[in-house]
Amino acid sequence: MSGLKGAQGSSIGPGHALYVTEPSDGRIVRIDPDTGAVTTFASGLPAAIPEIGVGGVMDVEFIGHTAYALVTLVGPDVGGHNAVGIYRIDSPTTSTLIADIGAFSLAHPPIPAFFVPTGVQYALQRYEGGFLVTDGHHNRVLRVTLDGRVSELIAFDDIVPTGLAVAGRTVYVAEAGPIPHLPQNGKVVAFRPGSQTAINVAAGARLLVDVEFGRGRTLFALAQGFWAGKDGDEGTPAQPNTGSLVRAERDGTFTVVAGPLDRPTSMEIIGNTAYVVTLGGEVWTVDHIAGPPHGDHSSDD
Missing domain, CATH: 2.120.10.30 (TolB, C-terminal domain)
Incomplete structure (x- = not known):
């Protein structure tokens, strides 16, 4: 199928369907893998800042039937007005921030520091009742619990995970x-x-x-x-x-x-x-x- 706007992350979710993020629109779509039919699964998430060109809703993951979205490059440090982190999808048009990864990154900067203080998170992966998150800018993998605790699981040299x-x-x-x-x-x-x-x-x-x-x-x-x-x-x-x-x-x-x-x-x-x-x-x-x-x-x- 075609016609999405700057598609980025993906996941297999309920109904064995494919769920794909559209960062520029702050949207997640559901795609039937047999027919290619597209429906809007969630909207109203922080969208990518046009002047930056990247960021917004980078990835989506499910725990049971509940979806979670990873949002990056939308904070005040890059001219935005939203929180960087993991959002729980509560309804087709509403979501709740459950983990403020941007705040963690500001409080625990990598060594050496990089020019985007809140980082550039790329992928979201379900892991042991919570999540793993890669930060391709800060060169580390974070562990995030459902109650919002963020910790550094492993740090790398400049390898861009x-x-x-x-x-x-x-x-x-x-x-x-x-x-x-x-x-x-x-x-x-x-x-x-x-x-x-x-x-x-x-x-x-x-x-x-x-x-x-x-x-x-x-x-x-x-x-x-x-x-x-x-x-x-x-x-x-x-x-x-x-x-x-x-x-x-x-x-x-x-x-x-x-x-x-x-x-x-x-x-x-x-x-x-x-x-x-x-x-x-x-x-x-x-x-x-x-x-x-x-x-x-x-x-x-």
Whole structure:
């Protein structure tokens, strides 16, 4: 399907439907994965600030039948008037801030500090009754409880963490890598809570933005593609039609499953089909992705 406005994050929710965020409109839509039919699931969330071009509703996740939205780059530090954090969807038009991640970031800045004090949160992942959140600007993964407590789970060097996946207690993180997002810096790493370091799972894809498990615990990642910007262009997307869906192999490399893709932002896997969301407001399917189970990285979970 097509016609969304700057689609960003995604999740599988009630009815096994695909839920996708539209940051520019402060909206989450529900997409029927069989027909592509689109309906508005939630609206009225803080929208992206037009002058910035990124931010707003970045991701959506469900606990049971309740949806939660991750909102970033809408605070006073960037000229906005809203709170940065996780919002619970209470009705199709109302929501409640349950965790003020912006306030946590202001009170607990990374070392060294970065130029957006409230951070740039990218992905939201359900985890042990609460959530994990990546901050691609502050280079860390946060843990957030349903009663609003925020803590730092792990901090990284300048690697730009993006997408998240979980197997047992092991957390998998996609890394876009620092500017200029070279392919050797596009990695998937894994860690367990309490660890101060992460281990490399696979590397070699440009500007990774998501990671998901498919059948047989095969691990897939989403590469946005070739980035042709320069210093000072942080947050700008890759070049059109240079992205790809890749599979992690046991030898630590990636194999391209499908491409070229046009500036993908997130993906979900239902059965043996990947649903890829793009910045241009489209959702593409890639069928028969699994093949032999090359990527079982969770045998210790």
